[in-house]
Amino acid sequence: MLVSVSPRGRQGIRSITQPAWQGWRVDVVVLGSANADLIVRVARRPGPGETVLGSDTEILPGGKGANVAVAAARLGASVALLGAVGTDANGDLLLDSLRSAGVATDRVRRSPRPTGTAYITVDEAAENSIIVSPGANTDLDVSDVDLTGAKVLACSLEIPVPVVAHAVRTAVRTGVRPVLNLSPVTDFDAFEGLDPLVVNEHEAELLGGDPAELLALGPRSVVITKGGNGALLATPAGVEEVAAPQVDVVDTTGAGDAFVGALSAALADGADLSAAVRLAVRVASKSVTARGAQPSYPTRADLDA
Numbered sequence: 001m002l003v004s005v006s007p008r009g010r011q012g013i014r015s016i017t018q019p020a021w022q023g024w025r026v027d028v029v030v031l032g033s034a035n036a037d038l039i040v041r042v043a044r045r046p047g048p049g050e051t052v053l054g055s056d057t058e059i060l061p062g063g064k065g066a067n068v069a070v071a072a073a074r075l076g077a078s079v080a081l082l083g084a085v086g087t088d089a090n091g092d093l094l095l096d097s098l099r100s101a102g103v104a105t106d107r108v109r110r111s112p113r114p115t116g117t118a119y120i121t122v123d124e125a126a127e128n129s130i131i132v133s134p135g136a137n138t139d140l141d142v143s144d145v146d147l148t149g150a151k152v153l154a155c156s157l158e159i160p161v162p163v164v165a166h167a168v169r170t171a172v173r174t175g176v177r178p179v180l181n182l183s184p185v186t187d188f189d190a191f192e193g194l195d196p197l198v199v200n201e202h203e204a205e206l207l208g209g210d211p212a213e214l215l216a217l218g219p220r221s222v223v224i225t226k227g228g229n230g231a232l233l234a235t236p237a238g239v240e241e242v243a244a245p246q247v248d249v250v251d252t253t254g255a256g257d258a259f260v261g262a263l264s265a266a267l268a269d270g271a272d273l274s275a276a277v278r279l280a281v282r283v284a285s286k287s288v289t290a291r292g293a294q295p296s297y298p299t300r301a302d303l304d305a
């Protein structure tokens with residue numbers, strides 16, 4: 001019999017008569033965007049019709065979906081990303097970086113459209129201006145939603161809303177725990193069963209502000225992240241605040257994605273929501289002590305160091 005070995009080395013020998021991913025353990029399916037972040041540093045931003053010279057271009061893997069997937073995988077979760085990238089070099093780069101973080105990419109479709117790209121200008125005051133060209137991310141379709149094997153579905157909103165709504169409803173119907181980071185805030189109507197709905201303070205304001213108002217939208221639980229003040233967890237039973245540790249902040253890029261990745265990994269591992277939020281705060285607060293999004297995400301060993 002022909003056999004193949006799991007790339008994570010955990011599951012031993014598997015028959016190749018099945019698609020490879022069906023034989024591997026998947027704890028967390030992340031549905032979301034994958035972008036190449038093209039970063040250029042400038043003394044100041046150009047005005048209309050003006051040209052300025054900038055630094056060499058830095059190309060980093062990004063996009064909320066890819067960030068969340070990498071954050072969860074770094075903590076030891078078995079993760080598959082459900083997404084789309086182009087057939088271009090940036091698509092290769094994103095797939096390589098996901099795989100090297102241990103994320104299964106079998107559910108990432110190659111699209112004829114260009115890979116999603118974020119054009120990021122950073123000025124001397126470290127202020128960002130960002131243009132996102134979603135490209136292949138907008139190509140995702142409800143027929144791409146495949147939650148096989150998942151304990152937890154983690155999704156965010158940089159991809160078509162109907163796909164996210166379909167994935168959440170499929171998760172609820174099939175007993176997969178849905179976690180939604182409603183970022184950016186978008187017109188959305190599939191809150192029923194979310195456990196939790198995750199938003200930052202700004203997004204919470206846009207949805208009504210008060211945890212009770214967010215719970216009234218229909219999720220089973222709500223988590224509001226509060227930057228350096230940690231996070232708040234609300235269920236119909238009450239509210240719990242989790243303080244963030246005092247850290248030397250270097251770069252907060254991707255902190256929210258680190259939070260969602262860690263939360264999803266912990267929930268898939270059987271933690272209750274309160275314990276999962278406490279871990280997520282620790283992980284996200286660690287991530288702000290290093291530059292970049294994905295490069296700053298800690299492993300379990302980093303957390304204990």
Ligand SMILES: Nc1ncnc2c1ncn2[C@@H]1O[C@H](COP(=O)(O)OP(=O)(O)OP(=O)(O)O)[C@@H](O)[C@H]1O
Nearest residue numbers: 200225226227228230244252254255256281284285
């Ligand atoms: N200054 C900080 N000090 C310590 N922890 C922080 C700080 N800023 C963010 N964090 C950690 O990151 C988590 C998420 O931060 P935040 O609420 O700013 O999310 P966000 O707005 O989605 O982040 P971003 O948009 O930067 O990715 C917080 O709950 C906290 O654990």
